[in-house]
Amino acid sequence: MTPSEVLSRGIARENPTAVLLLGLCPAAAVSVRVIDSLWMSAGVFSVMLLSSFCMALVARGRMDKGEIGPGAAAGGWLGALVLSSFLTASFELVLLSVAPEASAALGIYAPLIAVNCLVLTVIGESSRASSPGRALLDAAGKGAGFAACLLLIGVLREVLGAGTITLFPLPGFSGTFVIGSLAHDPARAFGFAGGGLLCLGYLAALARAVKERRL
Amino acid sequence: MSWVGIILIFALVDNVILSRLLGIYPRVGGAGKMRAALSIGVSTAVLMGISALAGWAIDALVLDPLQLGFLRTPAFVLSVAGLAFFLEAMAARLSPVLVRGSGFSLPGVAINCATLGIVLITTRGGYTAAESLIAGLAAGLGFMLVRVLMGAISERLEIERIPRALRGFPLELISAGLMAYAFMAFDRAFLARILGG
Numbered sequence: 001m002t003p004s005e006v007l008s009r010g011i012a013r014e015n016p017t018a019v020l021l022l023g024l025c026p027a028a029a030v031s032v033r034v035i036d037s038l039w040m041s042a043g044v045f046s047v048m049l050l051s052s053f054c055m056a057l058v059a060r061g062r063m064d065k066g067e068i069g070p071g072a073a074a075g076g077w078l079g080a081l082v083l084s085s086f087l088t089a090s091f092e093l094v095l096l097s098v099a100p101e102a103s104a105a106l107g108i109y110a111p112l113i114a115v116n117c118l119v120l121t122v123i124g125e126s127s128r129a130s131s132p133g134r135a136l137l138d139a140a141g142k143g144a145g146f147a148a149c150l151l152l153i154g155v156l157r158e159v160l161g162a163g164t165i166t167l168f169p170l171p172g173f174s175g176t177f178v179i180g181s182l183a184h185d186p187a188r189a190f191g192f193a194g195g196g197l198l199c200l201g202y203l204a205a206l207a208r209a210v211k212e213r214r215l
Numbered sequence: 216m217s218w219v220g221i222i223l224i225f226a227l228v229d230n231v232i233l234s235r236l237l238g239i240y241p242r243v244g245g246a247g248k249m250r251a252a253l254s255i256g257v258s259t260a261v262l263m264g265i266s267a268l269a270g271w272a273i274d275a276l277v278l279d280p281l282q283l284g285f286l287r288t289p290a291f292v293l294s295v296a297g298l299a300f301f302l303e304a305m306a307a308r309l310s311p312v313l314v315r316g317s318g319f320s321l322p323g324v325a326i327n328c329a330t331l332g333i334v335l336i337t338t339r340g341g342y343t344a345a346e347s348l349i350a351g352l353a354a355g356l357g358f359m360l361v362r363v364l365m366g367a368i369s370e371r372l373e374i375e376r377i378p379r380a381l382r383g384f385p386l387e388l389i390s391a392g393l394m395a396y397a398f399m400a401f402d403r404a405f406l407a408r409i410l411g412g
Contacts, residue, residue: 021240021384025328029236081296085289093285108335111288112328117240193234194395200239201388209380 003137010141016118017149017200018207023118027150028196030109035166035175037154039095039102041147043110047087048119048139052126054083056135059127080123081114088114118146153199161190218349220410221342225353227401231329232361233394235336238329252366253359260355262302263333266295267351270334271344291334299330329358365391 001009016022023044030036058079092110096103103110113119122142126135158165163183169175189195231237238259273290277283283290333354337347368390377386 024239025237028239078296081292082289085292089285089288092288108332108339111291111335112237112332114288114292115328115331189396192396192399193236194392194399196236197239197388197392197395201385201392204388205378205380205385208385212379 006134006137007141007144010138010143011145011148013211014142015145015149015207016121016142017146018203019211020118020121021204022121023116023146024200026109026112026116027146027153028193028200030106031150031154031157031196031199032161032191033105033158033166034151034154035102035168036105037150038147038167039099039106040109040113041143041150043088043091043095043106043113044116044119044146045140045143047084047091047113048122048143049136051080051083051087051119051123052129052135052139053132055080055123055127056129056132059129060132077120077124080120080127084116084119084123085114118142149203153196153203156199157190157195160187161192161195162186162188217410218346220406221346221350222353222356223401223406223409224403225333225350226357226360227398228403228406229336230357230361230398230401231333231354232358233391233398235332237332238358239388239391249363249366249370252362256355256359256362258302258306259329259358260352262295262299263330263355263358264348264352265302266298266330266334267337267347267354268344269294269298270338271342271347274338275344287338291331291338295330295334329354361391361394364394368394 010016014020017024017027026040026044030040088111091113092103095106095110122139126139129135129138155165159179159182163179163181163186165177165179167175167177190199225231229235232239270291273294274287278287278290333351336354337350340350342350365387369387372386372390381389
């Protein structure tokens with residue numbers, strides 16, 4: 001499989017959120033605003049990328065020493081938990097120093113990246129990857145797929161639920177686009193917890209319908 | 216806050232699945248079997264209660280005095296995982312048939328975000344040891360309630376004619392979303408009314 005195929009597989013055919021149904025809790029919980037979706041995507045992406053690379057390096061080292069054969073898992077899920085929890089704690093510290101308001105907005109969902117089932121699944125797969133580079137590529141594809149879904153749900157929920165799109169503030173730009181009539185009379189239900197679950201449900205159904213039509 | 220208030224908040228108002236959106240994974244309804252949902256719910260409630268108490272102890276007795284707050288996430292993750300292993304080993308010794316028959320593992324529950332989420336909520340909320348334990352157990356009770364309701368809905372949906380794309384987990388998510396709107400009736404104003412505060 002070529003590198004571009006590995007990348008596109010994670011984004012489309014094996015999209016972690018819409019197709020594999022992994023990492024659903026943050027996808028539903030933080031996608032009330034686009035900017036929160038972007039920060040959460042950045043967290044999951046960076047933790048997943050670094051932990052996959054580290055786990056693949058450990059696997060390569062143990063394979064070179066002859067401790068495990070090719071394709072065997074380098075460490076159990078406890079190893080994956082230790083790795084992901086320390087990397088998540090590092091991400092929390094970086095986020096707190098770079099964007100304290102984003103850290104407050106993500107709340108308990110930032111530390112929960114450590115036990116995100118998508119992150120743990122990808123770490124488990126990377127310990128069986130043929131090379132650290134391939135593990136990194138696979139994690140990047142899945143991370144991009146997760147980010148794409150989170151962004152889609154975030155845009156949908158914020159536009160329909162508040163009539164705005166909140167991005168990063170810049171000099172001369174408050175960071176918020178207001179969408180005329182929608183902002184005056186939004187469908188607030190999309191901003192509640194139930195809205196997140198409804199969006200995820202319809203997204204999963206749409207992904208399944210597209211997959212079945214392709215087959 | 217009174218203990219009744221804590222129980223109502225964690226079980227209904229801030230329900231771990233429908234309000235906090237934690238612990239959502241395929242087969243949220245326990246494979247359409249209410250009995251399985253009940254057994255998973257009870258085990259999760261026990262794990263959540265003990266984990267919340269352990270989280271309080273780690274935070275108040277170790278991390279805060281030593282100013283190691285930046286190690287909260289790894290400390291909580293590893294303590295919840297360790298507790299799950301310990302509880303499962305104990306359950307396997309006390310009732311091996313029940314553990315084998317239930318077909319699910321506590322370590323699996325430990326690494327879903329619901330348990331860690333409750334530990335984080337109780338430690339950040341500044342609850343005492345007893346309040347953390349009660350909050351954890353109440354959150355587990357709320358988790359069990361939603362799983363049993365979802366199990367009942369799944370069983371009912373199995374006999375309905377449903378478009379193929381929506382069958383199974385997508386429809387369970389949509390049902391959970393509608394249930395979340397219904398649970399919004401349990402808000403803090405409702406709580407104040409029934410507690411007379």
